[in-house]
Amino acid sequence: MPTTADGLVLDLSKIVGHALPNGLRLRVLPDRTAPTVSYYTFFQVGSRNERIGATGISHLFEHMMFNGAERYGPKEFDRVLESRGGSSNAYTSNDLTVYYDDFAPEALATVVDLESDRMRSLRITPETLEQEREVVKEERRLRTENSVFGLMEEQLESLVFQAHPYRWPVIGWREDIERIDAEDCRAFFRTYYAPGNAVIYAVGDLDADATLALLEEAYAGIPAGPPPPPVARGEPPQRGERRATVRYPAQAPALLVGWRGPAARSPDAPALDVLQACLAVGESSRLRRRLVREAEVAVSVHVSWGWRIDPGVFYAFMELAPGVTPERAGALLQEEIARVAARGPSPSEVRRARRLLRSAVLHELATHGGVAHALGQAEALRGDYGEATRVLEHYAAVTPGDLRRVAAEYLDPSQRCTVALDPEGAR
Amino acid sequence: MTIALPPIVEERLGNGATVAVARRPGIPLAAVRLVVRAGSALDPRGRSGLAHLVAEAARRGTRRRSGERIDEQIESLGAELGAGCDEDATYFGLSAPAEHLAQLLDVVLDLVIHPTFPAAEVTRLRRREIAALEHDLDEPGVLADRAMLEAAYGAHPYGHPVEGLQRHVGRIRRADAQGFHARWYGPAGTLLVIVGAVDPGEALALARRRLGSWRASSEEPPALPAPAPVRRSVLIVDRPDLTQSQVRIASRGIPRSGPEYFPAVVASSIFGGGFTSRLVEEIRVNRGLSYGVRSRFAMSREAGFFFVSTFTKVETTAEVVEVALGESARFCEEGPTAEELQRGQSYLAGLYPLSLETHDQVAERICDARLYGFGLDEVTGYRERVREVSAEACRDVARRYFPREDRVVVAVGPASRIARALERFGPVTVVPARRVL
Numbered sequence: 001m002p003t004t005a006d007g008l009v010l011d012l013s014k015i016v017g018h019a020l021p022n023g024l025r026l027r028v029l030p031d032r033t034a035p036t037v038s039y040y041t042f043f044q045v046g047s048r049n050e051r052i053g054a055t056g057i058s059h060l061f062e063h064m065m066f067n068g069a070e071r072y073g074p075k076e077f078d079r080v081l082e083s084r085g086g087s088s089n090a091y092t093s094n095d096l097t098v099y100y101d102d103f104a105p106e107a108l109a110t111v112v113d114l115e116s117d118r119m120r121s122l123r124i125t126p127e128t129l130e131q132e133r134e135v136v137k138e139e140r141r142l143r144t145e146n147s148v149f150g151l152m153e154e155q156l157e158s159l160v161f162q163a164h165p166y167r168w169p170v171i172g173w174r175e176d177i178e179r180i181d182a183e184d185c186r187a188f189f190r191t192y193y194a195p196g197n198a199v200i201y202a203v204g205d206l207d208a209d210a211t212l213a214l215l216e217e218a219y220a221g222i223p224a225g226p227p228p229p230p231v232a233r234g235e236p237p238q239r240g241e242r243r244a245t246v247r248y249p250a251q252a253p254a255l256l257v258g259w260r261g262p263a264a265r266s267p268d269a270p271a272l273d274v275l276q277a278c279l280a281v282g283e284s285s286r287l288r289r290r291l292v293r294e295a296e297v298a299v300s301v302h303v304s305w306g307w308r309i310d311p312g313v314f315y316a317f318m319e320l321a322p323g324v325t326p327e328r329a330g331a332l333l334q335e336e337i338a339r340v341a342a343r344g345p346s347p348s349e350v351r352r353a354r355r356l357l358r359s360a361v362l363h364e365l366a367t368h369g370g371v372a373h374a375l376g377q378a379e380a381l382r383g384d385y386g387e388a389t390r391v392l393e394h395y396a397a398v399t400p401g402d403l404r405r406v407a408a409e410y411l412d413p414s415q416r417c418t419v420a421l422d423p424e425g426a427r
Numbered sequence: 428m429t430i431a432l433p434p435i436v437e438e439r440l441g442n443g444a445t446v447a448v449a450r451r452p453g454i455p456l457a458a459v460r461l462v463v464r465a466g467s468a469l470d471p472r473g474r475s476g477l478a479h480l481v482a483e484a485a486r487r488g489t490r491r492r493s494g495e496r497i498d499e500q501i502e503s504l505g506a507e508l509g510a511g512c513d514e515d516a517t518y519f520g521l522s523a524p525a526e527h528l529a530q531l532l533d534v535v536l537d538l539v540i541h542p543t544f545p546a547a548e549v550t551r552l553r554r555r556e557i558a559a560l561e562h563d564l565d566e567p568g569v570l571a572d573r574a575m576l577e578a579a580y581g582a583h584p585y586g587h588p589v590e591g592l593q594r595h596v597g598r599i600r601r602a603d604a605q606g607f608h609a610r611w612y613g614p615a616g617t618l619l620v621i622v623g624a625v626d627p628g629e630a631l632a633l634a635r636r637r638l639g640s641w642r643a644s645s646e647e648p649p650a651l652p653a654p655a656p657v658r659r660s661v662l663i664v665d666r667p668d669l670t671q672s673q674v675r676i677a678s679r680g681i682p683r684s685g686p687e688y689f690p691a692v693v694a695s696s697i698f699g700g701g702f703t704s705r706l707v708e709e710i711r712v713n714r715g716l717s718y719g720v721r722s723r724f725a726m727s728r729e730a731g732f733f734f735v736s737t738f739t740k741v742e743t744t745a746e747v748v749e750v751a752l753g754e755s756a757r758f759c760e761e762g763p764t765a766e767e768l769q770r771g772q773s774y775l776a777g778l779y780p781l782s783l784e785t786h787d788q789v790a791e792r793i794c795d796a797r798l799y800g801f802g803l804d805e806v807t808g809y810r811e812r813v814r815e816v817s818a819e820a821c822r823d824v825a826r827r828y829f830p831r832e833d834r835v836v837v838a839v840g841p842a843s844r845i846a847r848a849l850e851r852f853g854p855v856t857v858v859p860a861r862r863v864l
Binding site: 033034035036066075078079082083084085086087088089102103104107130131132133134135136137138139141142145146148248249250251252254281282283284285289292293296299300319321322348351352355356358359362363365366367368369 | 452453454455456486495498499502503504505506507508522523524551554555558559561562564565567667668669670671701702703708711712715716717718719738739740766769770771773774776777778780781783784785786
């Protein structure tokens with residue numbers, strides 16, 4: 001990965017790029033430490049942009065992007081890319097749809113050709129839609145309907161959000177997946193896959209100026225699209241704890257507890273990263289020590305805080321030990337959080353968390369794909385790709401007092417949402 | 428087209444341990460990986476899961492440090508220690524800011540060389556392992572993988588999951604952990620690899636001091652027998668509530684080091700790697716039967732097996748098996764087309780450098796080379812070796828190992844709804860999910 005003179009983090013001054021007249025933003029970062037290139041296309045669309053009746057369209061549409069465009073027909077995208085020494089995949093989140101290609105440097109021109117072809121002229125047919133609908137239903141069966149965590153997570157989001165589109169799952173409700181038709185997909189493509197809604201990152205063993213010229217030539221002719229409609233982002237205040245129970249023929253109990261956090265652009269977002277690391281990263285983290293090692297109420301505890309454009313979810317997931325009730329585990333969890341909110345973590349705990357986070361950031365920046373991903377996420381969620389490395393400064397500035405404050409403000413028991421798994425019937 | 432590896436400074440210490448250090452440009456981290464040649468294949472009869480528990484318990488205390496002290500020392504320097512095993516070896520690894528290398532190495536070697544296995548900690552870990560296995564009952568994919576291992580290897584030492592069977596883990600005592608460590612952990616054959624922003628001379632001197640003083644005589648792991656042949660059969664792990672079946676098909680395979688490695692990798696990739704493989708094409712693209720399907724040679728030091736892995740809605744369980752076996756038969760008959768071979772080779776050759784981007788990946792590759800006994804020229808010459816594989820070699824390796832007559836079909840799903848349809852693939856055995864726990 002690229003390093004600065006002091007050998008520490010990414011040298012962002014090497015990024016070249018600008019926006020084309022059609023609105024498409026281009027970012028190129030040369031780095032020759034490994035003979036690979038990662039090419040990321042970020043579309044600012046996810047389940048957040050959907051409406052009831054067509055939930056899951058962002059994700060279903062992601063599948064459609066691999067099914068042929070004007071010049072490269074059905075099945076050709078992956079075939080051409082693989083035959084040139086590359087691979088491709090994509091993911092959809094609440095906020096974004098991201099396509100990424102990793103490949104040998106010789107394949108760059110081919111990748112630009114493939115990617116610009118599908119952004120310009122994707123072909124959407126009822127046949128490919130039916131095929132992908134079945135695949136997505138299998139994906140939903142895998143990740144949600146036959147998964148304890150998937151079922152619980154779906155419930156949690158519906159509890160934390162009552163109005164905001166974050167209340168439905170990214171993969172969508174099953175009935176909506178079945179209902180979406182080709183015309184919905186075409187309208188979706190016109191609106192959300194217009195160049196003004198996208199950013200391209202090319203990172204790796206490439207020449208910056210030549211790559212930029214290549215990108216301009218390939219993408220400049222794609223016409224600009226209409227601005228996407230605004231998102232209904234309102235959310236009423238929460239006036240007390242919300243609870244749900246998932247009854248499922250599982251073997252072992254589990255508990256998922258969540259709270260609504262701040263938006264990614266809030267200065268509190270990095271502080272919650274540090275809090276998350278204090279609570280559950282590493283064996284010496286608070287919750288692992290207390291809940292897994294000492295009280296032995298949980299087999300595992302995982303805390304997640306994912307930045308989103310609008311206020312997102314901070315949650316703790318625990319696989320419980322046999323015979324432990326969700327009530328008991330939940331009470332111990334809240335006790336630990338209350339302790340942090342009242343007295344805060346010690347300076348050494350905060351130092352430990354900051355160092356772990358710094359290592360995690362450096363690890364992500366160790367690969368071309370990681371760099372492209374981090375830059376694109378930072379631009380989409382914080383409005384500036386420079387935040388990909390500036391986040392280390394934010395972490396370094398977080399104090400125990402900040403953690404006390406954010407724990408008290410966001411993780412209050414009256415703002416809690418709890419999903420308990422009730423295992424019905426042993427096998 | 429050769430792949431560049433950083434210069435590796437390697438030294439065999441007087442006590443039989445090997446140290447390898449490589450300085451790499453890039454991020455200011457150092458990856459440390461220590462390999463002890465003792466894995467779950469050495470689990471005593473009736474004590475599966477012991478090697479895994481020893482790896483986890485080693486960090487719970489030494490003569491000089493409590494388990495909590497170990498956790499705090501490592502994590503306060505920005506590192507997380509990974510400890511675990513596979514069937515062939517036990518691994519201790521971490522990656523951290525390079526300036527803390529000396530302190531971290533001190534802790535890691537302390538817990539590898541001098542663990543005390545405090546009784547209370549062993550008991551607690553055992554309880555946690557048993558409880559964690561209980562949660563595996565709720566993971567259909569995990570159940571399928573566990574069942575496949577046993578179905579592919581039978582009573583062979585590779586034939587049980589590294590985490591062990593629940594009823595075995597419950598029997599493990601502190602003395603078992605101490606005994607395993609005393610018998611199998613020693614400097615002879617142990618390998619320490621350090622890769623990253625380090626000075627090789629300094630790192631080597633450090634390793635000599637810390638690792639070179641280890642005096643313990645461990646046993647050499649015994650050679651393993653060849654696994655019994657896989658027989659045509661069907662194993663159903665009953666989960667009455669599922670709406671989607673997890674499916675595996677396993678057949679005989681090869682160990683990691685051997686002349687068939689490259690043909691096997693290329694053939695398997697064309698058949699079931701990537702997004703344009705035969706299996707993806709037929710199962711996902713043409714029929715929408717699954718979200719994912721792949722095939723792979725699982726290769727260990729002394730044996731291996733070949734497998735297909737997928738999942739589909741309960742109603743199409745037999746269909747997905749039928750299609751996979753049909754594709755296998757077709758591949759064995761025809762081999763890959765010239766276009767498929769070219770695409771498969773370019774795919775593997777183009778993506779290989781992605782598996783060597785980080786310090787950790789390079790350290791892991793050096794460890795694997797030493798553990799499995801392949802030369803690093805296999806890494807640097809990977810692309811040429813892949814390009815040399817012919818269509819005939821792919822077809823031949825498929826004929827020897829891809830599932831045809833002698834293979835086992837494993838399905839995790841509702842037996843009452845899938846057993847009848849699976850009978851056509853061989854004699855059916857139905858077991859409750861707890862049986863593979």
